[in-house]
Amino acid sequence: MKIKVLQEQQIDKLLEKLNIDFEHEVVPVKVEDYSRAKQCYANVTEKVLRDGGKIHYGWSVHFTEGIIIEAERHAVWEDDNEQLLCVTPHPSGSKDVIFLTDNLPVDPSLQIDNVRLNITNNSLVNDWIHLSKTVGDIFYGYTDRKNDEEVIANTKILHVIQTLEEYRGLVIGLIKKGRAEKSNCFCKEGVNGKKYIHCHRKFIEAEIPELIASLAEFKLR
Structure with missing residues (x-):
């Protein structure tokens, strides 16, 4: 996934709004046979049970409708070498996900809204x-x-x-x-x-x- 300079600037504004000190990462997506769309917490939990590692919390980034940049609560899998892997199908079918780490645990029973920024005038x-x-x-x-x-x-x-x-x-x-x-x-x-x-x-x-x-x-x- 190639991120343009303008997109980099917009991601930086999103990081500031979320009060996140880490830089964004491009995390590869590898869907497992048990992976389900929109079920990232369950997918990563199952991955940990089968392969070890741990759940890693943060936000996935989307450029939606060409009018906003949007951060959605997300979880990926972290292996024993601290490498990240997304095991949840990407909404667009992308092989990568733009990921913002905060590693703050999330209660899956709560509906946490996305964070959105206007990228137009x-x-x-x-x-x-x-x-x-x-x-x-x-x-x-x-x-x-x-x-x-x-x-x-x-x-x-x-x-x-x-x-x-x-x-x-x-x-x-x-x-x-x-x-x-x-x-x-x-x-x-x-x-x-x-x-x-x-x-x-x-x-x-x-x-x-x-x-x-x-x-x-x-x-x-």
């Missing part, structure tokens, strides 16, 4: 990041996680998540079309010429806190 991306973080905060604070893919939640919580996911999809739709905050909004008001900045931007600024407040009785942590 489009402020719509900040709105999309805010919506993404809000969804992640709800998963962490209001749901019980069964495994990497399943959570248990009240139907009201799921409705709020669904609403936010819908708006997240609409915002990314504008971004992919090359639109900005002063473009027409994605709703029916936008058809009549109302700009996003004066329309659904207000939803993100004002109504999201109200939605979160409506879930207060379900908060777990």
Whole structure:
């Protein structure tokens, strides 16, 4: 995997945001026959049971949609010579993963949200990041996680998540079309010429806190 200079600079900003002192590493991916997608903790645990070594905690780095750099909680396998190996299938099928070491143990039962940074000059991306973080905060604070893919939640919580996911999809739709905050909004008001900045931007600024407040009785942590 060849990392460009600009990507190096963006990774450095991510390291700063995560308060990590180690440099990034490019770790090879070798999927075992028992490896499952999105199950890095279980995959590494099984690798340790079979081959020794230990689990090594950190973050995997993705450049998502060409608009953000994103760090996702991840674990890789460390052998007796301190060499790292990722045994979990990469989402893109890549043979390597960009890995940030912090080696802080993680409770697999908790839904830890990704950390995202805008790598464009489009402020719509900040709105999309805010919506993404809000969804992640709800998963962490209001749901019980069964495994990497399943959570248990009240139907009201799921409705709020669904609403936010819908708006997240609409915002990314504008971004992919090359639109900005002063473009027409994605709703029916936008058809009549109302700009996003004066329309659904207000939803993100004002109504999201109200939605979160409506879930207060379900908060777990």
